[in-house]
Amino acid sequence: MTDRAPIPVPGIPCDAEGPVFREPWEAQAFAMTLALHQRGIFTWPEWAEALGTEIKRAQAAGDPDTGQTYYRHWLAALERLVADKGVADTATQARYQHAWEHAVHRTPHGAPIELQPQDFD
Template sequence: MMVDRHAAAQATAALPGIPHDDEGPVFREPWEARAFAMAVALHGRGVFTWPEWADALAREIKQAQAEGDADTGETYYRHWLATLEKLVASKNVATETILHRYRDAWDHAADRTPHGQPIELTPDDFPSA
């Protein structure tokens, strides 16, 4: 999933906590970029505003810190992804059941994918309904 530079710049300006450099957001792993791109795409479709996103992300981070997250930066996009999942469910974009089904499928795909190779979902990654 690609994000245009203008949309990424808007997100970075609206959400100053995003890890970034002079060229835009930076990511430690490919899944972080994908989570970022999904949030930017959903924002672009009007699913949520950046202030709404920022409030939800702040709540997620605060809860994680209360549960012991040391907030050293490595977990930022885990909070981002958790926020994305919660907003998608609360906005009825996808049900929690669908989100869990896809999360389990990604876990299955990751387990079968050799290190360093891109993870791709196949129909076999989804259990029969």
């Protein structure tokens, strides 16, 4: 911890210690990226290139780059790297995304979301 105040970045929420996540999934995507890097799945230069590519792609499609969509780009880069490195292909990722969406819809508000075999149907 430093005695200096964090430098604000437009569109990125901050508290007294610096940038914070808007949603739990952003922190989870961040943590997954660190874990996969630590396991040697990709290097930091590979990660930086993948994230930069996703941001440029979004900007070319009209993203105003205000910081509001940063972690969407982060997640897209992570998904692409996971597929490119053979960890989970796009079909497997889509299968799990569908299962999570199904689990969300069947789970009562406030209850933990847990995947069950029928979520994959």
